[in-house]
Amino acid sequence: MKSTYYLTTAIYYANAEPHIGHAIEMLYADVMARYQRLLGKDVYFLTGTDEHGQKILESANAAGKPLQEFVNEKSAVYQNLADQWNISNNDFIRTTEQRHIQGAQKFWSESLKSGDIYKKSYTGLYCYGCESFKTEKDLVDGKCPDHNRAPETVSEENYFFRLSRYQEPLEFLFQERKNFVYPESRYNEMHNILKAGLDDISISRTKDKLPWGVPVPADDTQVMYVWFDALTNYITALGYGSSNEKLLQKFWPGVNIVGKEINRFHSLLWPAMLMSAGVDVPKQIAVHGWMTVDGQKMSKTIGNVINPLEIVQQYPLEAVRFFLMREIPFDNDGDFSHSKFSQRYTGDLANGIGNLTNRILTMIEKYCGNAVPAVEKIDSDLINFLTKEIWPAYTAGMEGWRFDRALEATWKFITHCDQMISDKQPWAMAKAGKNAEVNDLLYHLAEALRHIAVMVWPVIPETAEKIMTQLGLNVAQEYAKSLNELQQWVELTVGNKIAKGEQLFPRLI
Ligand code: MSP
Numbered sequence: 001m002k003s004t005y006y007l008t009t010a011i012y013y014a015n016a017e018p019h020i021g022h023a024i025e026m027l028y029a030d031v032m033a034r035y036q037r038l039l040g041k042d043v044y045f046l047t048g049t050d051e052h053g054q055k056i057l058e059s060a061n062a063a064g065k066p067l068q069e070f071v072n073e074k075s076a077v078y079q080n081l082a083d084q085w086n087i088s089n090n091d092f093i094r095t096t097e098q099r100h101i102q103g104a105q106k107f108w109s110e111s112l113k114s115g116d117i118y119k120k121s122y123t124g125l126y127c128y129g130c131e132s133f134k135t136e137k138d139l140v141d142g143k144c145p146d147h148n149r150a151p152e153t154v155s156e157e158n159y160f161f162r163l164s165r166y167q168e169p170l171e172f173l174f175q176e177r178k179n180f181v182y183p184e185s186r187y188n189e190m191h192n193i194l195k196a197g198l199d200d201i202s203i204s205r206t207k208d209k210l211p212w213g214v215p216v217p218a219d220d221t222q223v224m225y226v227w228f229d230a231l232t233n234y235i236t237a238l239g240y241g242s243s244n245e246k247l248l249q250k251f252w253p254g255v256n257i258v259g260k261e262i263n264r265f266h267s268l269l270w271p272a273m274l275m276s277a278g279v280d281v282p283k284q285i286a287v288h289g290w291m292t293v294d295g296q297k298m299s300k301t302i303g304n305v306i307n308p309l310e311i312v313q314q315y316p317l318e319a320v321r322f323f324l325m326r327e328i329p330f331d332n333d334g335d336f337s338h339s340k341f342s343q344r345y346t347g348d349l350a351n352g353i354g355n356l357t358n359r360i361l362t363m364i365e366k367y368c369g370n371a372v373p374a375v376e377k378i379d380s381d382l383i384n385f386l387t388k389e390i391w392p393a394y395t396a397g398m399e400g401w402r403f404d405r406a407l408e409a410t411w412k413f414i415t416h417c418d419q420m421i422s423d424k425q426p427w428a429m430a431k432a433g434k435n436a437e438v439n440d441l442l443y444h445l446a447e448a449l450r451h452i453a454v455m456v457w458p459v460i461p462e463t464a465e466k467i468m469t470q471l472g473l474n475v476a477q478e479y480a481k482s483l484n485e486l487q488q489w490v491e492l493t494v495g496n497k498i499a500k501g502e503q504l505f506p507r508l509i
Pocket residue numbers: 010011012013020021022024025050230231232233257258259260261262289290291292298
């Protein structure tokens with residue numbers, strides 16, 4: 001049986017338009033999902049929208065729309081984003097769906113049975129931007145630094161989750177599994193918070209104050225705290241709490257991909273919740289950094305928000321996908337700017353992979369009768385470079401969420417191939433009648449191009465498939481092969497008719 005791999009993005013608040021920071025998270029997940037499929041795994045990839053809570057309520061009121069209608073519209077925009085960006089998710093969960101509500105309620109009941117939920121009166125400072133309670137020390141000049149807004153004093157009788165009871169089990173988890181949170185810097189941050197001690201947290205709101213949430217089972221005066229509801233989406237989408245838990249059994253535990261500001265909810269609260277409800281903790285919390293635009297945090301006031309649906313009207317989607325994965329390392333913050341985009345477009349795409357493909361195919365057309373030539377003499381230097389240096393660097397990058405490094409290795413190989421052409425000058429060899437040498441060189445270059453197509457497949461799938469088709473390969477047949485097979489040298493069949501197409505990346509005007 002195939003091994004399985006389950007991965008999720010965070011679910012996006014259905015109260016605002018998506019920006020490119022949301023899109024990059026979907027993209028990181030998509031690249032990993034496609035890579036894992038290439039490894040031959042049975043992959044399940046989930047994304048979705050977070051549709052309850054005070055923030056959504058306020059936004060719907062401000063828009064003057066009925067709540068359900070409001071979230072339907074906003075969620076549709078995220079679903080469209082996933083489609084437009086060629087995100088290969090298997091499912092899209094919405095927290096207002098019945099399948100989620102029933103699962104979240106079942107989860108609550110299980111935690112209650114474990115004795116981890118109790119009621120108490122509470123007064124606290126609540127930030128609607130974060131959808132969480134703050135302590136005085138979290139504030140700067142009395143305001144939440146992330147939302148530049150003073151929290152409101154909330155005083156009510158709520159249900160509490162005994163997070164403090166999971167102090168030791170969490171410490172054990174962190175001791176046993178050093179890669180539970182990736183990267184290490186994020187692991188350390190969480191470990192330090194954990195070591196400082198965890199307090200119980202409020203997990204419900206009174207319905208009269210917040211009428212928009214999952215009803216607490218057997219208490220119709222309260223709704224669940226939005227995070228307690230939202231976190232369970234990762235398992236409710238797999239059927240948790242329904243009559244069919246097959247997907248849950250098959251795919252859970254999985255990897256949760258989230259941004260740095262919500263790491264705490266995922267690395268501390270979420271595993272404690274799961275332990276309480278008797279469900280396995282995630283395989284890993286993979287934490288990415290934040291994207292800025294022209295060196296600044298995106299904000300409406302600055303006017304630098306990049307809409308991911310608009311940017312792919314302006315530039316080809318594949319180029320945007322490439323740029324983000326090449327330029328913004330998963331484990332750190334990174335910046336988008338139009339000037340950097342054009343530089344990479346011209347340097348790496350138009351003059352890099354696009355030009356190399358065109359050069360190789362044009363020469364095969366011209367010198368080899370439009371078919372992959374036969375080879376006499378094997379260039380073991382090239383093969384060694386590819387198999388001993390490039391593929392290992394590529395694989396290490398992909399396995400470790402460093403897609404930028406995987407692409408860096410691929411482009412090192414592209415540059416190497418370009419250099420081979422400049423050094424050997426096949427046009428001069430042809431003129432001198434050295435046909436066998438021309439054939440040898442172009443055979444190697446065609447095979448090298450096939451390797452390049454496989455490497456870029458998870459990131460720019462359409463380009464990869466165009467290259468394969470141009471090399472006379474059948475994409476479905478290639479897809480059915482394992483990465484191990486695809487990585488072998490001489491997979492390309494001599495005599496394959498090549499079909500040179502349009503320039504892959506025409507120059508931007
Ligand atoms: N709804 C919660 C998550 C609940 S998960 C059970 C939420 N939503 S969000 O819409 O505010 O953020 C969703 C994801 O987008 C988060 O992982 C967040 O880090 C990510 N990003 C938001 N802005 C971002 C950037 N500027 N850059 C990269 N990712 C960013 O939090």
